[in-house]
Amino acid sequence: MTLRSLIRHETLLALLLVLALVVLSFQSDRFFTVANLLNQGRLMTETGLIAIAMTFIIATGGIDLSVGSILGLAAIMTGVFWHNLGLPLPVAALAAIAVGTLAGLGNGLIITRFRVPPLIATLATLALYRGLAEGISQARSVRGYPDWFYVLGQGEVLGVPTQLWVLLVVAVVASIILAYTRWGRTVYAIGSNEVAARFSGLSVEKTKLLLYTASGFTSALAAVIFVSRVSTTRSDMGTGIELDAITAVVLGGASIFGGRGTILGTVIGLCLIQALKNGLSLAGITGDGTIMLIGAVLILAILASNLFERSGTR
Amino acid sequence: MALTGVELPPVRPRTSARPSALRRLMADYGQEIVVFAAIVALFVVVTMVNPRFISANNLTSIFSGNAYIAVAAIGMSMVIVTGNIDVSVGALIGVLATISGTLAVAGYPVWVAWFVPVLVGMAINGLIGILVAYGRIPSIVVTLGALSILRGGLISVTGGTWISNLPPEFLIAQKRFFDIPFPLITMVVLTLLAALWMRYFPYGRSLYALGGNPEAAVASGIPAERRVVAVFVIHGFFAGLATILFATQLQVIQSTVPPNLELTIITASVIGGVSIMGGSGTVIGSTLAAILFATIGSALIFVNVSAYWLRAVIGLLILATVLADMLRRGRA
Amino acid sequence: MSETIPFVALSGISKAFSSVKVLKDVSFDVRAGEIHALLGENGAGKSTLIKILSGLYTPDAGTIVIDGKEMKFASTRDATAAGIATVYQELLLFPELSVAENVFLGNYPRTASGIIDWAEVRRRTRDLLDSLETYDLDVDTKVLSLSVAQRQRVEIAKALSKNARVLIMDEPTASLVDSDVQQLMTVIRQLRDRGVGIVYVSHRMSEIFALADRVTVLRDGAFVATEDIGAVDEARLVSLMVGRPIESLFPKAEVPIGETVLEVRNLNRGRQVRDISFALRKGEILGVAGLVGSGRTELALALFGMTPATSGEIRIDGKPASIRSPLQARDLGIAYVPEDRGLQGLVKPMAIRKNVTMATLEEVSSGIFIKARAEASRALAAVRRLAIRCRHIDQPVGELSGGNQQKVVIAKWLETAPRVLILDEPTRGVDVGAKSEIHAIMGELVAQGVAILMISSELPEVVGMSDRVLVMSGGSVTEVLDRADATPERLGAAMTAYVDTPSVAGGR
Amino acid sequence: ASPWTGGDDLPTNPLACDATPATATAKPYDGGEPTNAPDRNGKTLKVVDVPKLVGIGYFNATSKGIADAAKEMGNMDAKTDGPSKANIDDQITLIDNYITSGVDGILFAANDPVAISPVLKKALAAGINVVGYDANSQPDARQWFVNQAEFNGIAKAMMDSMAAEIGKDGSFAIVTSTFTTPNQARWISEMQAYQEKCHPDMKWLETVEAQEDNILSFNQSNTLINKYGDDLKGIFGMTSVATPAAAEAVTQAKKCGSIAVVGLATPNAMKPYVDAGCVKSVVLWNPVDLGYAAAYVLRATADGDLKPGDTSVKAGKLGELQVINGSEILLGAPTVFTKDNINDFDF
């Protein structure tokens, strides 16, 4: 039943995406072009990376609100390591990713060791990590990176934006892990019944620790891409990105109560949101109109899929 | 009673005495006590550094400048107690403040300008509640959507203009009664009323039942759907009252609300001990937590914490409160 | 004793869930002052019928007549108003609320000003609990810290508080030990004598014959028969329920006992496991008896590594073993089928296939990837071996009947090929048919050399299935009896021994 | 210890303490050029205006100026679309979309000078005319930048006003939006440099952040008043949100006359306080004029009337505006509003 309804939601969402693409193409002839669509991929990479890790976390019934702050912290650290400590840029970027990963590990430890509910734990670290970014940076930006660094955020590989490759690889690997491996199974088991998972000898704590750490990692990876895309660091980078990522994940059919969710769904959700943002803008609708519409789509998509599910099983 | 008149089996002496009053207080209000202790500790420490901290003026600004957050957190706490959440309340307060100010400037009687937003807040949240209860959409999804709609709508409609030239009698948050600022009175009275209601009225208790075990609540004859709608409407009511405090504090009304206002309000609720899983927590806790945040914000300036590190220290203090609570519960 | 005009009469009741017919044209009635037992296999539709009677579900067809008037219940509130109170099968309590509040939630005593009279709530709860001989349960503790059995009493107190004319009890004794059952039966008889009509569901035959005035049997959602208790015997009832006769309820297989597999010495963990020593041998079923809170489950959890022991020694095959997590326990060949199958045993929304392989994922994987085929064939084999009745292995376990759910949990742990199998209340809430099947499975397992530690609150089961019985009280072992010596009297004495002075027991 | 360590590490350039104007060093054009821009001379231009954020009074005023200019010229279609939070990412995405949709010109006020530059360069590469106002990008990422007032000019006006009110040894504090907001950070740096040079005895107490949030600005101002008591003589408001909130805090604390408020703000928001005598001077350029000038500069650029190397540009009713710093166009000196003139303005 769950499997069937899951597929049903994603089919519905995919149809919605196709519909949106068709309608938006009629609104502007500049929308459905390869260049524009690839460019949209560039713009959604950071949110996409974070949303993929968030899918795992939400599927366990958890949540990570601190991703935006980790992004900010890792962005700052990239600059600090390179500029202030004089590390070579690749090393600096890796070190910054390590810091972000550690921040995620911190979340994981608070959640698993102290049994703090994820929402509360990450609300607290949302403030803490952003504060660290501000404190460490002392409100200074680091700019003037060498040109090769911009390949990551502004360049292309085989005609496709570099970071889109990164997103693609991460998405494929993540969907294989979630769908076909023991870890994926463990994630769903934890999300559906954590106690039973523990009684079945699954390593609940280790899995959660790993997931929050992975979420820190993807946030930090997104940070480096972000820095490369905008060529500077700011401590307020990524503010509010957690809500964008969560929106994509729940639009993609993951249940906020855990036990349900797929990477495919999240990716379709992500594309739908990005297509609406871009297509509506090209059609001459301003940003505030667009976010209203995205809000409505979110509610209606979930409502529709609820109705389908109910009519299907009753 | 069911068994009166029936011959009961012989009563054996009770083997366990009731735990001491203190233990029970700690069990029932542990988190509230932790937060309260944190506030007291902050006051003591900061006052030692700078005695002006405890001056009447500063107390007034700490309490009344942030009272609207505490008032909004009352409704949020009720929503969370039922196992739901609302991430759109910040945007809602912005919308309601704009409505309130527009009415006041348009020359309607001030009580109209105060209470129309309360009604609108109840109506909008009622709609959210209906989607949650009857549409069976998780509240975080509905309110994420509502957040976008309200935020976008506010800018679309107002174009971002500020409302100024507010009539002086509209600015009730600046008034004092018995020399106590109105926001402070409102915060205390509403918190106490809500706390009593949630403790002593069956309707209030039913919210805990619903959050603790929805199926059991239905089996106990509690109409779950209606209660969910109701709790969102009540939350809208408190959001409306919070708006009155928010909108009448200054002589202008900004059409953008403080960034992350909803997160601040949710944080106040959960740090105050409202379980995010639903079913437990009190509004006294959320009000204390709102006061704690306000105190921290002011205290750090008083003890000259570098402004750059301010947010990090706030984050650490929040984390410390959370961990203290977990240690108290022996979970660590 | 009772009038012949029924107080409540249901007729022609049908109910379907998503096009599966669960009740088909069922008729049932309750008279004032009678105890009417409702019998049937797992999934026969007893609970569903009860939920209709208590206003939780609305029937698709059929009528409910109370006191001669036809009624439609929109919610449980209407049913309560009509004088019907229910103790549900799944414990429906509020973990974060106090005992007293749980009892009176929904119909609080109020003061003149309309607010809840908490003093009265607590006083009345105390009286109700005392009437159930539950003197040691503080009315102010939160329900989340109570054991299953204690929660059961709170449920009963809750139903009693409603001053009902019809009291429905859906498997109220599933988690009670014998002495508690006796106590409860006394209360039920007293209520009957006051003219309350009682609907009683239980899978324990002895209780039915001790209590009931009439019995109604359901099978596959259909009405089979309503009989006076004097007109039937146990064999007849079983065959009415199952549709075929069952030879023996406790088919104890005689198996040669081998060498010691598990040896426990001076094990301690908190206040519930004190200085416990025993040995378990190959092919042996060691029953564990005790009152509620005697520490049986705690002992199992310590052996299984859920709550690792703080001191003492565990030896497997004579070698000392350290068990700090369920994973370690599994690798040492220990399996644990927990007492709360919904919470601890199963991931209900997941398919049977996935539940069965949950403890042995490595074995159906190559590297980190799960081999879907290997998994399916294993699950299928398990379903066949334990005769789990399901549509297909991809059916969510939540849709199965209680007995079949229990078999899935057992199947999951059999996949690990355990050498020591700990069964905690293996047949709680399981119907006679499935119960005898589970007992048969236990017989097969010991024949293969598995050692079984069986915790059970049902004394006949303990006596019938065990080679030896370990009796616990207050966290300590008070007696180890051989099968021949394990009379209910001796067990009862050992179970209550030292209970008032646990520190003495701890010193053994 | 230095009271202000924020900012961007750029050198400061305090003006002379008296009224001597800055010596303008001539600098060659350092702006960018659109690639293969079509001939837009006289044609109707489709223009998008992307402010830092929508929903605050200041950018409403600049948008109004742009709209006014477009109406006056008759051959410009201008539309404002900005992020709802002052967020670089949203701003970049918006501009990117408008590049794709094919506008002729982009007017922007950057949330971050560096972060916005790649997307602006992309716009130039697509042949779009790009002009900034209020908050600059890197010079080569746009053609012209309309500078409302030079940073050191603002700093001087603010510090001199404050010194006049609280005396040469008064103590003051600052309420700003965030330390990472580039314009505010530059102003504060210039203020510090100018204060050290020209008002060395004044005491700089501290700088607090208050986002673009008037309630927080009000609370922070209150905290400053309570913390320093009589030691605090003046508060600077660095944004049009913070200044009225600071004035309100002083008013409600009944400290009018003993605590001076000086700041950047729109006159409308400040009228009540200026009229009540609580605030003596408000510093600002006219943001409506700023938007108006930006629209004219864009038009002139598209028409080819403003080319690299030019030293001035005609901007409708504002007359000739001077080119400074290579590729910036100066709106003029900031206006100091007082009780005498504040009611002459409406924005």
Ligand SMILES: Nc1ncnc2c1ncn2[C@@H]1O[C@H](COP(=O)(O)OP(=O)(O)OP(=O)(O)O)[C@@H](O)[C@H]1O
């Ligand atoms: N809410 C529901 N949705 C779908 N199917 C249900 C639902 N509740 C019960 N069923 C199905 O209806 C049938 C009857 O269930 P019911 O709980 O009434 O059985 P029961 O006789 O009480 O069994 P047990 O002895 O195990 O308690 C079972 O097959 C069960 O799976």
Ligand SMILES: Nc1ncnc2c1ncn2[C@@H]1O[C@H](COP(=O)(O)OP(=O)(O)OP(=O)(O)O)[C@@H](O)[C@H]1O
């Ligand atoms: N008197 C009591 N008060 C509160 N909690 C208790 C009490 N007795 C037992 N418990 C709790 O109930 C749970 C089960 O207890 P335990 O394992 O000791 O019981 P058991 O002998 O297995 O009996 P049963 O399984 O029938 O409940 C444990 O979590 C224990 O802490």
Ligand SMILES: [Mg+2]
């Ligand atoms: Mg049942």
Ligand SMILES: [Mg+2]
């Ligand atoms: Mg037990």
